Amino acid sequence: MSLKRSFRSTHIRLFVILLICCTGLLAFQLPVSVIAERQQTQLPISPVVLQTAEEIQHGTDADLQATDPRPGTVRVNSQGEIGVEVRITGTPAAAAAAFAAAGIRVGTWSEPYPLVSVWVQPEQLDTLAALPMVMYVGPMLMPIVRSGTVVTKGDTILGAAQAGTEFGLSGKGIRIGVISDGVEGLDIGQAAGEVPPDCPENLTDLTPSCVLVDADNAGFRNEGRAMLEIIHDLAPDAILGFSSGINGVTGFVDAINFLEEDFVADIIVDDIGYLTEPYFENGTIGTRAQKAVDAGVVFVSAAGNDAENHYQAPLNIPDNCPPNVERGCLHRFAANDTSLSFSLPQAVRIQVILQWDNPFSNITTAARNALDNLDLYLVEGNSVLASSDTIQSIMGVPLEMLTYQNASGTTQQVDVVIDAPALNSGTIPQIEMLFITSGWLEDVDYASAADSIYGHPGMSGVIGVGAVASWSPTEIQPYSSQGPVTIRGESTPRSKPDIVATDCVATSTPRFSTFCGTSAAAPHVAALVALLLEEEPDALPWRIRSLLKRRAVDLGPAGFDPVFGAGRANVVNSINESRFGPQQVIKVMLPLIQR
Secondary structure (H helix, E strand, C coil): CCHHHHHHHHHHHHHHHHHHHCHHHHHHHCCCHHHHHHHHHCCCECHHHHHHHHHHHHCCCHHHHHHCCCCCCECECCCCCEEEEEEECCCHHHHHHHHHHCCCEEEEECCCCCEEEEEECHHHHHHHHHCCCEEEEEECECCEECCCCCCCCCCCCCCHHHHHHHHCCCCCCCEEEEECCECCCHHHHHHCCCCCCECCCCCCCCCCCCEEECCCCCECCCHHHHHHHHHHHHCCCCEEEECCCCCHHHHHHHHHHHHHHHCCCCEEEECEECCCCCCCCCCHHHHHHHHHHHCCCEEEEECCCCCCCEEEEECCCCCCCCCECCCCCECCCECCECCEEEEECCCCEEEEEEEECCCCCCCCHHHHHCCCEEEEEEEECCEEEEEECCCHHHHCCCEEEEEEECCCCCCEEEEEEEEEEECCCCCCCEEEEEEEECCCCECCCCCCCCCCCCCHHHCCCCEEEEEEECCEEEEECCCCCCCCECCCCCCCCECCCCEEEEECEECCCCCCCEECCHHHHHHHHHHHHHHHHHHCCCCCHHHHHHHHHHCCECCCCCCCECCCECCECCHHHHHHHHHHCHHHHHHHHHHHHHC
16 A cells, blocks of 8 residues: 555554543544443443434434335334344243333344343433343344345346256246245235235245235335345246345344244245344354245345455454554554545445454353453544444454434545454454445455355355346355355354346346346245255255255356356256256166166
């Protein structure tokens, strides 16, 4: 980097040290004094939750969050309640009862996961955080729905039409459950014949194609409708189900519960990502998804659209930094650069999420004290625009998250700075950052596409789907998240994505007349799986995953690679493998040999 950048970064470092040491100045820089007061009490509340509470109390942005929540923002309802997810000790049932007794409205929870979602008034936050079973009060975020923004037309070339013509396959009797944001306007799509009619009460596998929507969890917006439409196009006789995944991590688990247990899905497909799920270990959603796979459900998930807004590297601090300092051990993104810079356009809102590979959700005092303590800052020149400097031994999670909206009237040149005031784990942590915005970022320094898949698409049993351009289906979409997936404690990174499929296809759903992103690629693969299950009804999830990957159209370097995975899905190739491959030959020949 330039000497000018190095000089600027040095001044930023000195300013951050001065700013943090002077507590009065720090409080002045934050939105309101109440946030500083709560930080001084050291209650385990996420700074983003506290910032949202302040916005509600001052009426800034809260109405918009309640009526039109944007991806990545904290959930706020029309009553001014904040959606939070509480990590607990003990059982969720006992915690939910204690919350209710304290006058706090409980949302969703599911045994045995140590997480309860609640809706809380700003003035109730301290009461909630002080309850003895509460370990951490984090935000219930509006999930990231993994649709893209490129507008172009393209046709799928995955072999589904040929499978129908050549083999007579249409997904008949196969049940496909969809998890997305919502299915608004579903009746309009049904009237146009783009989506099948509602399912009858006495649903059986012989029922003609229909849609069953979870009455308790229909969600809002309509990306789920676009996904249903894609599936219906490719597997027109499949039975479809829907449950929304927008109600936090526990709400997502509820959606899986409904689709697996009530709808009895053969396949579940989703396009939802939660930024606060662990990046370096299996999270609540991933654990529940793997449980469904182990029970025989084929689980398909959009790999994500984060390749261009992602950073990952080992923490890089000077050798002369002591192991515990007040402030000043800044991560070096390059040899002489302690800031990651980009342009932030006017009115664009950004969230920066930082995680590192310490254990997530630490319960014991000893485990918490062994966490590395990292802090996160967004700065412009000598001004701190936003910060997240929680104390990990109190919060218990290796997570920092900040949010900021550019209301300056012009584009801002901003820097992300990572400080390491205390390293307690005895190892150098691997750090990972994601940048989520309401618009486009420009000139992001040090962005790295590798290892940008996180959460349940990275589970070994889940089919993680990347996206190739429909107009040029040998090219990866630049936003399509890439592998591998690094998991703490596993010696070998997981090989992801599993496969890629086409996106940027036409639908009749408003806002998705051209549907881009891995959100569009994943339902294509779910429909192909339905055709394979119709061909081979007793196939277990590992067998389906193998059929898709073994006969995919290889792209990129020969064999599996972390950009295209096994290649582009082609269901005709996979059906031929099913009918004429080694396993089928053995199945046919074995009885003859045994004679």
